[in-house]
Amino acid sequence: MSKGIVVLAQNNAKDDYVKQACLLAMSVAVTNTNTQVSIITNDTVPIEYKELFDQIIPIPFNDDASHEDWKISNRWKIYHASPYDETLVLDTDMLVLQDISAWWDFLNRYEIFFTNNVYTYRDNLVTNDYYRKIFTSNNLPNLYTGLHYFKKCNFAKEFYNWLELVSNNWELFYTQYAKNDFPLCPSMDVSAAIVSKILDCDDKITNNKVKFPSFTHMKPKIQNWSKDVQQWQDCVGVYINKDCEIKIGNHKQNGIFHYTENNFVTDEIIERYRNKLHVY
Amino acid sequence: MTVSKGAILIARNNGKLDYVKQAFFLAKRIKHYIGIPVSIITEDIDYLNDSFDSSIFDHIIPLEYTNTTNNRMFFDGTLAYKTASFKNDIRDEVYNLSPYEETLLLDTDYIISNDLLKSCFDSKENLMMFKESYDISKTRDETEFTYISDFSVEFYWATVVFFRKTPQNETFFNLVKHIKEYWNHYRRVYQIGSALFRNDFAFSIAVHIMNGFSPGNFASQLPGKHYYTIDKDILWSLTNDEMLFLIEKKDYLGEYYAVRTKGQSIHVMNKFSLERTIDQGVHNE
Numbered sequence: 001m002s003k004g005i006v007v008l009a010q011n012n013a014k015d016d017y018v019k020q021a022c023l024l025a026m027s028v029a030v031t032n033t034n035t036q037v038s039i040i041t042n043d044t045v046p047i048e049y050k051e052l053f054d055q056i057i058p059i060p061f062n063d064d065a066s067h068e069d070w071k072i073s074n075r076w077k078i079y080h081a082s083p084y085d086e087t088l089v090l091d092t093d094m095l096v097l098q099d100i101s102a103w104w105d106f107l108n109r110y111e112i113f114f115t116n117n118v119y120t121y122r123d124n125l126v127t128n129d130y131y132r133k134i135f136t137s138n139n140l141p142n143l144y145t146g147l148h149y150f151k152k153c154n155f156a157k158e159f160y161n162w163l164e165l166v167s168n169n170w171e172l173f174y175t176q177y178a179k180n181d182f183p184l185c186p187s188m189d190v191s192a193a194i195v196s197k198i199l200d201c202d203d204k205i206t207n208n209k210v211k212f213p214s215f216t217h218m219k220p221k222i223q224n225w226s227k228d229v230q231q232w233q234d235c236v237g238v239y240i241n242k243d244c245e246i247k248i249g250n251h252k253q254n255g256i257f258h259y260t261e262n263n264f265v266t267d268e269i270i271e272r273y274r275n276k277l278h279v280y
Numbered sequence: 281m282t283v284s285k286g287a288i289l290i291a292r293n294n295g296k297l298d299y300v301k302q303a304f305f306l307a308k309r310i311k312h313y314i315g316i317p318v319s320i321i322t323e324d325i326d327y328l329n330d331s332f333d334s335s336i337f338d339h340i341i342p343l344e345y346t347n348t349t350n351n352r353m354f355f356d357g358t359l360a361y362k363t364a365s366f367k368n369d370i371r372d373e374v375y376n377l378s379p380y381e382e383t384l385l386l387d388t389d390y391i392i393s394n395d396l397l398k399s400c401f402d403s404k405e406n407l408m409m410f411k412e413s414y415d416i417s418k419t420r421d422e423t424e425f426t427y428i429s430d431f432s433v434e435f436y437w438a439t440v441v442f443f444r445k446t447p448q449n450e451t452f453f454n455l456v457k458h459i460k461e462y463w464n465h466y467r468r469v470y471q472i473g474s475a476l477f478r479n480d481f482a483f484s485i486a487v488h489i490m491n492g493f494s495p496g497n498f499a500s501q502l503p504g505k506h507y508y509t510i511d512k513d514i515l516w517s518l519t520n521d522e523m524l525f526l527i528e529k530k531d532y533l534g535e536y537y538a539v540r541t542k543g544q545s546i547h548v549m550n551k552f553s554l555e556r557t558i559d560q561g562v563h564n565e
Contacts, residue, residue: 249432250488
């Protein structure tokens with residue numbers, strides 16, 4: 001059975017998500033040397049990074065997000081585009097900071113798996129729903145699509161077919177399933193939660209009792225800080241050593257690190273990884 | 281082979297507070313409740329011998345007199361305070377100064393009222409401190425004792441420390457010493473606003489580092505719960521294991537409400553009221 005990590009990256013006028021995906025691929029290469037990474041994109045991958053990817057896959061079925069700044073309308077296509085029997089989907093603004101090979105053994109027990117517990121940089125379970133009121137007020141399962149897994153199978157295909165339907169008709173489905181705290185635009189997390197509700201399958205696709213697979217979520221208002229913070233990087237330092245180990249505010253980060261702020265990707269961090277991997 | 285075990289108290293008077301008196305008082309309670317020998321580290325040996333029955337102490341460990349520029353305010357309830365030197369810079373040396381293989385290090389204002397800490401000596405853990413704590417007022421914000429600052433690492437209390445003499449603990453105490461020596465660096469790196477050196481902070485940083493810059497279990501939780509009152513509260517009376525406190529009323533400066541405890545060991549930060557209570561007890565004897 002083939003397995004690998006897949007990321008979908010679409011640049012907009014402001015942000016270079018392909019660059020983030022390249023950084024993510026470098027982080028995988030440092031910590032998980034035998035893990036394949038593929039990128040789904042219609043943008044150009046810089047030549048020096050191409051070798052990091054197993055496959056560079058064009059977005060299938062046309063680009064449905066060409067008119068969007070926040071390009072999420074193609075995300076349901078990941079299932080169809082993935083070249084692997086088992087796929088771990090990650091957001092581009094993530095880094096893999098440890099060997100996660102044991103996670104695959106755990107995930108293999110599922111057909112689809114979504115993380116529903118995430119952690120602060122101080123390794124506390126996030127319980128604050130500041131960014132997820134819609135889940136609380138509509139009693140939706142607290143799924144994070146930023147890190148999820150699927151096997152090529154009938155159930156996952158059905159799930160993703162529903163995800164396509166919800167994504168393409170989000171106002172209709174959100175009115176039915178997420179009418180409280182109705183958002184201005186769709187979110188993959190909410191759409192996946194709605195699909196989970198439609199299929200009544202939360203028990204099959206998540207596990208509230210396990211600490212991993214999960215990620216460190218750096219959105220500032222869930223870090224248990226008393227100060228009202230807009231950007232987490234204004235408050236805690238970022239330290240990266242020559243082995244590409246990262247500390248945030250003196251806390252060594254492990255697992256998967258979801259930095260969330262695009263300006264986290266500095267030349268210094270890229271250089272650290274490039275030097276470590278001899279990417280020139 | 282019998283392993284030596286005992287408690288260590290540090291008492292360095294500063295002209296405003298009589299830590300030797302507090303230590304003498306606490307030593308009697310440690311012997312009563314925990315039943316272990318108690319040693320004192322002090323620079324005030326003559327005063328100790330002249331004013332108290334120093335035979336209560338197993339060892340009297342002399343300390344050369346030093347002054348300090350580490351000054352802080354010591355409150356006596358909400359309306360009064362005195363500024364005095366805060367002579368707290370030898371806690372890291374206790375590892376070497378302690379005559380015991382297994383040491384229970386306590387602040388002199390930690391009033392023992394039960395035998396819970398006795399079980400440290402039966403534990404397999406080599407280093408134990410309090411991380412979780414409980415303000416007996418139950419009305420104040422306790423977050424300052426969750427992390428050493430809003431963005432920084434978990435708070436560990438250096439008020440009570442149980443340790444065995446192990447290579448790891450020797451490294452730990454040396455690390456505390458190093459942090460103390462480079463305090464201005466560490467306090468900035470760990471985002472501590474005040475320049476005042478605090479052992480709680482230095483020990484917390486050292487635990488964090490020993491845990492590999494992550495939360496971990498290098499320091500285990502001491503048995504029992506760490507109850508405390510701040511120096512804006514007043515210890516009103518102490519009889520055997522019962523204490524009566526006047527707790528500051530939130531948003532009503534100068535007003536208090538009463539809280540009584542029984543059988544709880546409590547960190548009494550208002551040392552002036554502690555000393556008054558000790559004096560009251562001495563008069564009653």
